[in-house]
Amino acid sequence: MSPSADHEGYRIGSVDASTTMVVVGAGPSGLMLACNLVRFGIAVVILDDRPDKTSTGKADGMQPKTIETFKQLRLAEPLLRTAARVHDIAFWQSTADHPLRRTGRQTHYPEHLVGASDPYILLAHQGMVEEFLIDDMESRGVFITRNSRFTSCLRLSGTNNLEIVYENISTGTSHKIQADYLVGCDGARSKVRGFIPDADLEGELTNAAWGVLDGVIDTDFPDLWSKVALRSASAGSILWIPRERGMTRLYVELSSTDGERVDKAKATTEYVMQRARDAMQPFQLEWKSVEWFGTYVVGQRVARHFMDPQAQIFIAGDAGHCHSALAAQGANTSMHDSFNLAWKINFLSRGLARPSILHTYEEERQKIAYDLIKFDVEHCKAFAEGEAALSENFDNNIRFISGVGAEYGPGMLTSASANDSRLKPGMLQLPAKVTRYLDANPVDIQLDVPLLGQFKIYTFVPEVSQSLGFLQDVTQALKKTFVKITSQAEQSYRKQPRGYAPSDEFVQSHRYTAVSEAFTLAMVTRSPQSQFEIANLPDLFQKSRWTLYLDNAEKASCTQKWFGDLRSDKAGIAVVRPDGYIGAIDSWGTSEGERAVQWMKHYFSFML
Numbered sequence: 001m002s003p004s005a006d007h008e009g010y011r012i013g014s015v016d017a018s019t020t021m022v023v024v025g026a027g028p029s030g031l032m033l034a035c036n037l038v039r040f041g042i043a044v045v046i047l048d049d050r051p052d053k054t055s056t057g058k059a060d061g062m063q064p065k066t067i068e069t070f071k072q073l074r075l076a077e078p079l080l081r082t083a084a085r086v087h088d089i090a091f092w093q094s095t096a097d098h099p100l101r102r103t104g105r106q107t108h109y110p111e112h113l114v115g116a117s118d119p120y121i122l123l124a125h126q127g128m129v130e131e132f133l134i135d136d137m138e139s140r141g142v143f144i145t146r147n148s149r150f151t152s153c154l155r156l157s158g159t160n161n162l163e164i165v166y167e168n169i170s171t172g173t174s175h176k177i178q179a180d181y182l183v184g185c186d187g188a189r190s191k192v193r194g195f196i197p198d199a200d201l202e203g204e205l206t207n208a209a210w211g212v213l214d215g216v217i218d219t220d221f222p223d224l225w226s227k228v229a230l231r232s233a234s235a236g237s238i239l240w241i242p243r244e245r246g247m248t249r250l251y252v253e254l255s256s257t258d259g260e261r262v263d264k265a266k267a268t269t270e271y272v273m274q275r276a277r278d279a280m281q282p283f284q285l286e287w288k289s290v291e292w293f294g295t296y297v298v299g300q301r302v303a304r305h306f307m308d309p310q311a312q313i314f315i316a317g318d319a320g321h322c323h324s325a326l327a328a329q330g331a332n333t334s335m336h337d338s339f340n341l342a343w344k345i346n347f348l349s350r351g352l353a354r355p356s357i358l359h360t361y362e363e364e365r366q367k368i369a370y371d372l373i374k375f376d377v378e379h380c381k382a383f384a385e386g387e388a389a390l391s392e393n394f395d396n397n398i399r400f401i402s403g404v405g406a407e408y409g410p411g412m413l414t415s416a417s418a419n420d421s422r423l424k425p426g427m428l429q430l431p432a433k434v435t436r437y438l439d440a441n442p443v444d445i446q447l448d449v450p451l452l453g454q455f456k457i458y459t460f461v462p463e464v465s466q467s468l469g470f471l472q473d474v475t476q477a478l479k480k481t482f483v484k485i486t487s488q489a490e491q492s493y494r495k496q497p498r499g500y501a502p503s504d505e506f507v508q509s510h511r512y513t514a515v516s517e518a519f520t521l522a523m524v525t526r527s528p529q530s531q532f533e534i535a536n537l538p539d540l541f542q543k544s545r546w547t548l549y550l551d552n553a554e555k556a557s558c559t560q561k562w563f564g565d566l567r568s569d570k571a572g573i574a575v576v577r578p579d580g581y582i583g584a585i586d587s588w589g590t591s592e593g594e595r596a597v598q599w600m601k602h603y604f605s606f607m608l
Contacts (some may be wrong), residue, residue, distance in 0.1 A: 018178040019043045020349055020353060021187060022164045024192050025151040026050070026127060028059060028331040028366040029317030030185030031133035033338035035073070038142045038499040040346040040453045045177055046142075047166050049149040052508060053134060054127035057214050057292030060249060061123055061241070061328025064109060064116035065403025066335060066429065071118075072451050072580070073238035075132045082126035084242045089394075090223045091387040098283060100232065101182075103387050104576070105498070106394075108227065113395065114402050116482055117431040117444060121227070124244045124549045125214070129331070140499035153195045153313065155183055162312055181345060183314045185338070185574060188299075190319035192298070196308045199315065201300030201322065203373065208324070208380060209254040209264075209581045210298070215290035219246045221283040224248065231386050235279035239383075247291065251326060252276045254295070269293045278572075298324040300376055302369045311358040323376040326383060327401055329377030333372055336406070336579075337365045342579035346453045350492040352485060352518055353607050356412065364408045375400055406430060413577060415584040415603050420443060423574065425582050433550035437529060445558055446580065449520050450507050452498065453578050454522045457600075460559055460572040464527040466590050470528035471523070473593025475540040482516065485607050490519035511546040518607075522547035524558055563587060571596070575603060 041295045047252055057490055062070070062079070063460050070076035088110050091416035094100040109119035134144065151165040151174065157509045164177045184192020217224065228240035237252035243249050252272050269290060277285045303320045307313065317334030343360050347353040375397050382393035399405025408426035410416040415425050423430060434445045459474060461467035498509075512520045521544040523537075534545050540549065550556045562585070563572045572587035573596055584603040588596050 005372070016175045016177060017045065019045045019247060019254060020167070020179065021045070021181045021345060022047065022162075022177055022179045023183050023184065024048075024142050025185035025187065025317075025319075026053070026130070026134075026146075027185060027187070027317065027334075027339050028129055028133075029334035030183075031130055031137070032335040033183060033185060033316065033342050034142070035133045035137050036339065036342035036451075036453075037345065038137050038140050039451070040342065041493070041496050041498040042346055042349055044142065045060075045136075045179070047148040047150055048144055048146050049169060051112055051147055053130040054125070056125055056127065057212070057294060058126035059129075059213075059325075059331035060125050060243065060326075061121050061332075062129070063121060063328060063332045063401065064114065064118045064398050065406070066332045067118040067122055068116075068431075068446065069335070069339060069580075071447055073136075074450070074507070075136060078132060079128065082128065083122045083244050086121040086123060086227045086242060088117070089227045089229060091391070092223070094231075094281075095233045100230070100280065102223070104391065105226075106160075113321060113398050115261050115405055115430065116402050116404055117446070119402075121241075123242060123249075123342055126331065127237045128244070133540060136501065139501040139503065141594060150186065150191055153192070155310070155312070160312075169224055169474040170595050180349070181312050181314070183316055183338075183383075184319045185315075185317050185334070186319055188318045188322045190315055192313065193303060193319050196313050196315065198304075199303050199305040201301035202371060203299065203322070205297060205299040205301075206380075208298040209253055209267070210296055210325070211254050211267055211275070212292075212294045212296070212325070213250045213252065213272060213276070213287070214243060214247055214292040215287040215326045216246055218286045218288055219280075221234065221280065221285070228277065229383065229387070229390055231384075232279035235275055235281075237383060238279050240291060250276055252279070264295065265333050267295045273296055296325065298380060300324070300373045302366065302373055306362040306366050306369075307358070311355060311392045314361065316341060317363075320365070321372060323373055324380050327376065327379050329372055329376070329401070332403055333368060333406075336368075336403070339579050340365055343453050347607075349497070351488050351493070357606055360411055360413050363411055364413075367409060368406050371400065371406070379456055386561045408581060412606055413444045413583055414581070417584065417586055419586045421572065421585050421587065422560075423582055423585055425584055427574050427582050428580055429563045429574070429582060431459065432556070432561050433553045434524060434545070434551055434558050435529075437534070437548040437550055438545050440512045440529070441486065443549075445455075445524070448511060448549075449512055449522070451510055451578065452512060452517075452520075453517055454513070454516075454520050455578060455583070456522060456576040457575065460524045460563060460566060460574070460587075461590075462526045462559065462566055463568040463569070464532045464536075466568055467525075467571050468538075470588075470590045470593045470596070471541060472538045473536040474573070474600075477597035478515070478519070478521065478540060481597070481601050482519070482604070485518050485604075486516040514543040514546075515540050520544070520547060522549065524549045524551050526557070526559060528552070573600070575600070
């Protein structure tokens, strides 16, 4: 069934179920979306045509920002315990005149260029990542509908509903689900994408082909446990990456010396192994075991649209962008597509935002996709040219590669600002150490507040005693201006609570929703703990006692990182979106609370 207008309102038989969201595809992108929606309390059905999760291979590298995201979701611990970590990269090269030798080594994520709290790549096969997301959903009572192939979608005449048809592969029977939204996380050959008008992938399919081998290696190569970029004069390039359980992944270039792609039929496991052996001469290279083998051709393409005009059908992940695997960007970018969309669906479904909020999904994530393709073209070219070009490419793009530098342009949710703060709208909040006032615990400010689908409003006051008037103005604004949103959020979450799991008891989420289910209010100050009492603060800050922070780091204070030199007669506010991006940031004199109030009202106009 095509998505043409001829089928509007057409329906066959009865509907088997109804839900808010149907997600097609249970890979990293689909599971990240479903997992977040389940946590937010949004009804979701996730369809996958496979009988089980990924068992081996596929995407394997998690960048620093993705590690941080898993920490925010409280799902990082098992990954950190079992995955391999890569902190450095070694460069090796052979030429017609010189045998293979190491030509350089560098830190993968230098502090002065990236500043990530986890400055390494975490290596684990895709199925491990899927497993932790699946376990989290199942602990909240939601399970994947497997052996289920998406067939078609149509918009029901006279309603705002979609009818989604899927086939049970085991029985051959068709089933229908009525839903408000459909998201295709179903890969580069996405069938869901066909139901979004004019959404074809645009770009180039190159002649660059690679073979990928995961296995346990027997070698005398000295950099076995480092990431290695190797260029052989006679046998092409290899990217060498340590993996979990003592394995190693090799990306082996298959294109011939004249740039022609190797016939896929010839690209067998043994062929790829032999090509790797040739490139590694004079070092020994054998495999004790091979867990997974695959090949791919490099294509750099982006879908013309990530959503339909009615903002009901979306695509995420590989369905929207395709590129090489050399810089470990695919699963990372894909999961953050979903991370972006999930909270917006939650806000709109609960009546907390205007429908236009969903259009920011395409604006923001398509920009990242184009940034990724531009980088990937340059990265593949640099990889082919050798160490100097590749090292320069890393230095120029390392923030983007890490995920920390994936930034949005000005828009409805990222207010343009003339403020000279170091942190800008569209950037991710910067990691920083602070001390919780209430219990004197040192915490990471970007991790301390759990992800509950809420905005976080951080008020920075260098000196509390000089800023009480400013704080009072802010609290009065929140009471008056956001009373309707706060009331709507309270009613919505009472009627449709967040998805619950026993592990949530350790989070104590009520500490962070004391003011509103839609906002968490926080304060950061350089005043010592001994100089003020919680009882001296305005009432909303007293209720927000778990998010009062002392900025007492000896080096690289949070205030300095976010605002630069914020004097004691100034106060700043940073609005952090539910996905960790800065929505708005500015500073004022401590007597200018009313201006700050008007500024907040302007930013949150998409909700009011």
